Amino acid sequence: MSESQSRLDLFIDRMVSQRTCLDFAIAQTTGMPGPVFELGLGNGRTYHHMAQRIQDRPVYVFERAVASHPDSTPPEDRVILGDVRETLPASVDRFGASASLIHADLGGHNREKNDAFARFVSPLIEPLLVPGGLMVSSDRMYFDALTELPLPEGAVEGRCFIYRR
Amino acid sequence: MSESQSRLDLFIDRMVSQRTCLDFAIAQTTGMPGPVFELGLGNGRTYHHMAQRIQDRPVYVFERAVASHPDSTPPEDRVILGDVRETLPASVDRFGASASLIHADLGGHNREKNDAFARFVSPLIEPLLVPGGLMVSSDRMYFDALTELPLPEGAVEGRCFIYRR
Numbered sequence: 604m605s606e607s608q609s610r611l612d613l614f615i616d617r618m619v620s621q622r623t624c625l626d627f628a629i630a631q632t633t634g635m636p637g638p639v640f641e642l643g644l645g646n647g648r649t650y651h652h653m654a655q656r657i658q659d660r661p662v663y664v665f666e667r668a669v670a671s672h673p674d675s676t677p678p679e680d681r682v683i684l685g686d687v688r689e690t691l692p693a694s695v696d697r698f699g700a701s702a703s704l705i706h707a708d709l710g711g712h713n714r715e716k717n718d719a720f721a722r723f724v725s726p727l728i729e730p731l732l733v734p735g736g737l738m739v740s741s742d743r744m745y746f747d748a749l750t751e752l753p754l755p756e757g758a759v760e761g762r763c764f765i766y767r768r
Numbered sequence: 769m770s771e772s773q774s775r776l777d778l779f780i781d782r783m784v785s786q787r788t789c790l791d792f793a794i795a796q797t798t799g800m801p802g803p804v805f806e807l808g809l810g811n812g813r814t815y816h817h818m819a820q821r822i823q824d825r826p827v828y829v830f831e832r833a834v835a836s837h838p839d840s841t842p843p844e845d846r847v848i849l850g851d852v853r854e855t856l857p858a859s860v861d862r863f864g865a866s867a868s869l870i871h872a873d874l875g876g877h878n879r880e881k882n883d884a885f886a887r888f889v890s891p892l893i894e895p896l897l898v899p900g901g902l903m904v905s906s907d908r909m910y911f912d913a914l915t916e917l918p919l920p921e922g923a924v925e926g927r928c929f930i931y932r933r
Contacts (some may be wrong), residue, residue: 609817610840615783622776652774672877675775712837 613762620754620763621649621708621741627755628704628737628765629656635703637733638663640694642687642707642724647675649708660703665690691727702731708741717742732768740764778927785919785928786814786873786906792920793869793902793930794821800868802898803828805859807852807872807889812840814873825868830855856892867896873906882907897933905929 608616632639639657641650644666651674654662664677665687671677683690687709705728709720725745732738738749741763749766773781797804804822806815809831816839819827829842830852836842848855852874870893874885890910897903903914906928914931 607820609820610813610837611783611787611817614813615780615787618776618780618783622780648775648779652776655772655774672775 620758637701637703647671651675785923788923802866802868812836816840
């Protein structure tokens with residue numbers, strides 16, 4: 604990161620990297636039968652992107668309260684409502700280790716809080732992935748058994764992370 | 769716009785175009801003495817970018833209520849607080865036709881509302897620009913005497929607009 608990068612530069616790098624890594628991970632997991640999990644819906648832009656490009660697998664969204672753009676609101680039966688501290692453990696019972704792709708952009712503006720949350724939530728995410736499944740995150744995660752992959756061309760180092768089980 | 773563009777694609781195009789057009793307009797107006805106006809602060813990312821790259825002129829921010837990221841909050845004497853329907857006309861008295869660069873990203877999610885607001889606010893913006901001054905906007909504006917410029921390389925048609933007085 605150059606010292607002359609503005610917050611706008613960093614934000615654009617993050618959004619472009621997120622899209623590049625997601626498109627790579629969607630292509631890599633095509634043909635795998637397991638569901639896709641989007642952790643956090645927010646405005647719904649990224650969900651819209653994933654739902655448009657993933658036709659072969661269901662995309663479930665984990666969210667506390669749906670407040671997305673009307674164009675990007677998932678069907679009710681694809682929303683898993685609640686705090687991820689509870690809904691992720693419950694999903695291990697429901698889905699087992701079956702997810703082909705998990706994406707998370709949970710982070711807010713506070714870097715320390717993001718990192719603490721990433722440490723907390725990593726062991727809750729890890730058991731949901733099927734062997735060979737991918738996890739894409741805007742924050743560095745803390746997994747025991749997953750392997751960090753090199754980023755695809757066009758993604759910016761440190762702005763996105765990809766892990767494989 | 770391709771039919772297969774997601775909301776994430778559109779958003780990235782808009783942010784990249786905004787930065788490209790702003791950098792072009794900053795370069796084009798370097799050496800002009802008049803102030804720079806940012807209409808709407810929001811999260812403050814774009815203000816951060818402008819304040820970092822514009823060292824030769826004051827950057828004033830028009831905003832109803834400052835709620836920006838702490839890193840991107842302008843000094844108090846550079847904030848013009850209030851509704852732009854009132855603060856823009858009042859600024860004609862204060863500054864005259866002196867602004868070298870005006871940037872606006874006023875739009876929300878509703879395209880019709882954005883367009884109605886752009887029509888309303890265009891005649892309030894126009895008298896603030898010095899001859900030769902530039903206006904950069906994320907929405908199409910409705911000016912009487914300004915000329916729309918071709919976009920610089922890297923900006924996406926329809927995602928940003930540049931006008932010269």
